[in-house]
Amino acid sequence: MSKLLTRRYIDQIKVMFGKEPAKPTEISPAAQKIHFYKKNNRDEIAELKHQRAHEKPSHKWRNRRWATLILANLLFVASYWLDIQVLEGALTASRFVGFHMADLNSALQVMLAHKHIITNLLIGTGTVLMLWALLGGRTFCSWVCPYHLLAEWAEKAHLYLAKKKLVTDQPIDRRLRTVFWIVFALLAVLTGYTVFESISPTGILSRALIYGAGLSVLWVAALLVFEIFFSRRAWCRYACPIGLTYGVVGILSPVRIKYTLEGCFHEGDCRKVCLVPHVLDTVIKGRAIEPEVPLGPDCTRCGLCVDACPTGSLSYDVKGLSRLL
């Protein structure tokens, strides 16, 4: 990675914690050349745009992701109900064919509250840490978390209502998520209760699917209503400490979305579908600092932008793999 990209990546970590992305102060000569080319050849670009004006957006990655998410959660359900014993437990902690797995945020809450760690919990946490460090941290959010799927559907409802001018998205300060992370960690230490676990929609939904729904799904419903009528994707964007935990885990992950400057027309379709558009600031005209820019750690690797991009400028990338092949 070039020095510029390293600097940007460090800045993207700050962006994950709530900083607003800023315009780059320095752009590499290679990227500069492409920016200038685009500026000076507007007619050619207009023609290219015209050529693929009616291209339909694909749903390839979304479908794959939904299938994975539903399958993962069904595996939990089937393991219990059909007694196939492949993935026993719930998303907070489980056993995959006997191997311990523990959700990183839940495990952290328990460790902070109980202040005593037994071997099994350590093994489970370590396994999951390695898994998501390899697969991309917040990949957990979009590919596994059941709340994410419901929130995506709520988002569709929100966007429909917004189109009808019945609601408008009310943005909230992104630094709040970091505040929540610290507050819930402190609450666990000070009160000795895993306070966040009692309101975690991920845990509540996972248990509701496996063991049957109770009153606690009302809290999840309330969050979804808030997101539909008030603030788009509010929980995942501004509140959920689980997302931040996995985001940090994914900082050095080899799996990420890569942006290629050359073919991009800077139309911004990707930013419209993105849960975390601040990681896509690099696609804004004139902002890319290199011809190829990997997205920051707050990216959930959901692939909506890959599907939405009409020019193929966004793609999945595994660091080192392309060099290897």
Next chain:
Amino acid sequence: MSETKKPPAAPAASAKGSVPVSRERQRQGRRKTLRTLLLTGGVLGAGLSGYLPLVYARTSRLRPPGALDEKAFLQSCIKCGQCVQVCPVDAIKLADLVDGFGVGTPYIDARAQACDFSCDAVQCVLACPTGSLTYHKPAFLPVREGAALPQKPTLIAKMNDPEPTLNLTERMGVARLARPESCLAMRGEGFKGQARGAGFEGRMRYAAVDRWNPIRVADHPYDLPLCDLCMRECPIAGAISLEKFTGADGKVRARPVVHENCVGCGVCEMICPTEAASITIVPREVWQS
């Protein structure tokens, strides 16, 4: 409202303090701050409302065997339900919203389905990934006076095995004759039929019927001249006995007496044929001699 006042929650604008901010931007900034506070209040309020059920102590749950003391139990339980999955009689359920911080934690409703130890090895303890249910309580956690069992409990169903005991060191609770006036044995009455009626779904292991598979209590009718169901079905050796006595009317009666061996599993409460149960478990209770 002054022009120079910076919007508190517009970091991009406030970072460049010298740039004048339009009235509209200011208003947007203030609104964003308000919304941020609203979400903060909502989420923290919801989170901390979990305290209420604890403060009012509305719920005193019978926890699965090997559970740490309540506070430590709530601290350490990761709410995954693996204990629920391994229980052969489905005795363990997960608590709901009304339990506050206890939402998603396992408990046993002994009257509906008690823990009868038909798994022999206390599978739920083995399944627990965080040590909330454990054989080996960490040293820094104290053992409450009277919570410790006098010795490892002996399972009657395992009497003839080389290792007939369970590894439990502390009790879940203690059985108590809560309604002596309705107890059939105390009234000198027998019992004939299904202990909890034909519709009762609860299951239990009857070692004489099938050592390994629990059957429905409803499928195992009784015919007893003097009711002794609590003692008869207690899975633990030496936990309940019946003391016979003759009443003023000359009728032979019996009093169920709970001994220190009682682990508080709840089988007596489940099997008791009177409505409501004459003998019940006091969850988390310690032995008082």
